[in-house]
Amino acid sequence: MKIALAQINMHIGNFAGNLQKMLEYTAGAKAKGVDIICFPELATVGYPPRDFLEFDDFIELAEASIAELAKAAHGIAIIVGSPSRNPVPEGKDLYNSAYFLAEGNIQFVQHKTLLPTYDIFDEYRYFEPASEWQVLEYKGKRIALTVCEDIWNVGNENPLYKVCPLDQMMPQKPDFVINVSASPFAYDHMDERIHVLGANVARYGMPMFYVNHVGAQTEILFDGGSLVMSPDGKVFDELPYFEEVMKIYDLEEVVKGGRQVEQTKEKMPLIHDALVMGLRDYFGKLGFRKTILGLSGGIDSAVVAVLAARALGEDNVRVILMPSQYSSDHSVNDARELAENLGVQYDIITIEDIYNSYDNTLKPHFWGTTFNIAEENLQARIRGMLLMAFSNKFGPILLNTSNKSEMAVGYGTLYGDMCGGLSVIGDVYKTEVFELARYMNKDGEVIPENIITKPPSAELRPNQKDSDSLPEYDILDPVLYHYIEQQKSPQDIIEMGYDEKLVRRILRLVNINEFKRYQTAPVLRVSSKAFGMGRRMPIVGKYLA
């Protein structure tokens, strides 16, 4: 039996596009004698469709896609994720289902049992869990069909859940397991996936075919990395990351096993490639081609510029250098050198005249006050406004260049450097931004060395350095990581050896700056806990604030 895993890039709500893509892969697989082609979870509608699922019309369109796919299921069977309706009034209106289409019909539907409702996931908002488990039969083989999280409670060891769908199916003696997934990327998530598949194979002793979504849906990145595991617990194959691809496997070969094929897993290359894909899909799926960003001469905008050029091509990237009286010469020179290295269009626009016009207009109202955050922010906001003017005039989408460390502590100007349609490195701590820059330079200097080595500065007043008002990043970042990713208490972090006053100050800064993050662009998610939909915090709250 030949099984194809089609690790495809869906587009939420793009029914025609998703269907067309699946029909093409199906035709291709059929021509190669494939028996069953497998598409990811909710492939008709894209993942996560969020509250579109509450529109009856949206579900009808998904049903129409399934009907069309069923028509193509002749001489080949199709497994595909799509919502289905709960026929009884009790419970949620929908199931998150895996369809088995063959001989022109829907032959079988297995609903998802374990509905992730944490971090970025809201599945219980929409879906009723399965309460029946059937193994399906096709061409003499018995197949246990599961949807994503369903295989993440091996033998009921995951405390989140009380049912183990495969345990339920085992009495029906399946020959192998197929899992259709939409499992998002995090730089440390691939090993977990292999571990979980391994635990399933160890328990059930049968091969598993795991097909994952690839591509970006705004902030949520899917790396693909679909897996085939043999009964010997070895990874028969791991599909490439960040790439749409279909691969065909012979069941007998997989059963035989003895093969270990894994993709390399290194943090910086993974983050780099994930962000490039995130950028490319954001633009591609919204129908945009061109981007613009401000180059300050600092490392954040430098790294974003490189990512943009690699994702969209240098011809589609335009950068603006906007020095003020507080900008150092080397900043402008460094930024220009980077732009030239990348081969992107750049302009230098001094903001002094505009700044002075604000100063003049505000003078009668600000009389008797001294230069403070108001004047600092004016500079950042003038830059944001100039970039938005270019965006509105010529159409390029502005990229936000804030890093995770500054987003965490609110070290950024709302409506200034926090402008932009997409936050590219908002889930990358400052110390990781440095690592990423070094990685980008591994085959030759792209980012001028001086940008990497000079002390970080916002350059909004004379001789300003980040470290004037923030702790050094090699202390700040681990404290943030323990609080944000690890959800440690202040006491826990202090006991690790960090200064108590500093820890309390940092955690307070994180919590009181929720209002700024609320108004920030969506953040490409590369860690297990990113700002945005996976981290939901009150604004008016007093905890640690």
Place this chain on the structure above:
Amino acid sequence: MKIALAQINMHIGNFAGNLQKMLEYTAGAKAKGVDIICFPELATVGYPPRDFLEFDDFIELAEASIAELAKAAHGIAIIVGSPSRNPVPEGKDLYNSAYFLAEGNIQFVQHKTLLPTYDIFDEYRYFEPASEWQVLEYKGKRIALTVCEDIWNVGNENPLYKVCPLDQMMPQKPDFVINVSASPFAYDHMDERIHVLGANVARYGMPMFYVNHVGAQTEILFDGGSLVMSPDGKVFDELPYFEEVMKIYDLEEVVKGGRQVEQTKEKMPLIHDALVMGLRDYFGKLGFRKTILGLSGGIDSAVVAVLAARALGEDNVRVILMPSQYSSDHSVNDARELAENLGVQYDIITIEDIYNSYDNTLKPHFWGTTFNIAEENLQARIRGMLLMAFSNKFGPILLNTSNKSEMAVGYGTLYGDMCGGLSVIGDVYKTEVFELARYMNKDGEVIPENIITKPPSAELRPNQKDSDSLPEYDILDPVLYHYIEQQKSPQDIIEMGYDEKLVRRILRLVNINEFKRYQTAPVLRVSSKAFGMGRRMPIVGKYLA
């Protein structure tokens, strides 16, 4: 038996403040011979605490509050909502619980069964549902203790749920029901609540005491309106809306019944008072006193200015009039008249010089292009920047003045008129803004008549009117309502008699402007479906786009 309902205003994560308040009410009630005092759902931590619940430290603080409250429970019993830990590893880590404290101890805990996971609610993200139901006994009475949603599945008629907690408790023959709630405001929600209590009383034939949260938690407003219903199905009492209050009831009197006391329920007064409370609590709980906003001479900023003056006092409101060359004389005059009516500080700052400085700076780059959205947005953004400069210099918080109609179709400038820490009328359609203005003028003209009667205009180019680019609001608003609140399909709306092309254009505008709403301030929620945490839409999506 004397029962007190303490309809209190909690503050999320403000453990000391919430505890202090409850201790004071408890002492007051005890002095009046109260047997049981009831506080709302999750009263120790405030509602909704969101992902703070994932911090072990946060739960410890809640437990400490309960321990302190228990110490005060001498000569009086306390019923209070607070999270509790799930003692077994299976399932979510927490329960959403109602504690019964008496004689210095936790005497009983009943967990919440029905966990709303829709709209603004994420309870299944955090909580395990109850699977045991006990009636508690105190001073010879048997009490069925329930938490909020637990009474919203009367006789299992709510399709969302499969258990009816009171049905489970009835074999234990309770004498009456107590429900601790945090049920958010929507202008049409009060009648539903009375209806649900009535259905429970009709089914079980016993009195109900329902205590609700009052106050605002950022965007989520709680109106209070706590209820006491007699076995005859009459409303024995309904507590005032938008007011922290404790009231004491004699159980025998309630059982006797025959009394019908309801608050008046009219849409505009309710919305008005809800928004005033929302503003007051946003500032009060964040520790801010002063606000600033731009007065354009249009109706939106006028209505927000009146609300701000009523919520914070005219001395705490400052308005800036920022005419450009496209502003009509009457706009400035109308705005000034309004400021004088309100008695708030106002300044007039022309933006022409700043605009010209942008124009000069951008001229070499914009050469050969014509005036378009870029120049329009520049004006809106200069205004936003000036307001933010005042905010940064003197500390007042900027209010956003966008209405729901323009937020829906994206008729606003990101980082311009969409600036602000809180969106005051972002859940109020334009046609409702007019109604609200009329209501504000009911006891004498506050908002100059001309502001209400002139055709809406953004005044960003000569003789501009909203109706140049948008349908008239009396068509736009009902179409938006059917799509947003009622989740109708385009076909449904067209069949109601609206023009097909217009409907498709409006729905497309709603969906393609998700990126703008993503970066907007939190919106005070007054309807059953507001933009923000209760409406979760993909940005990169193609449905109806």
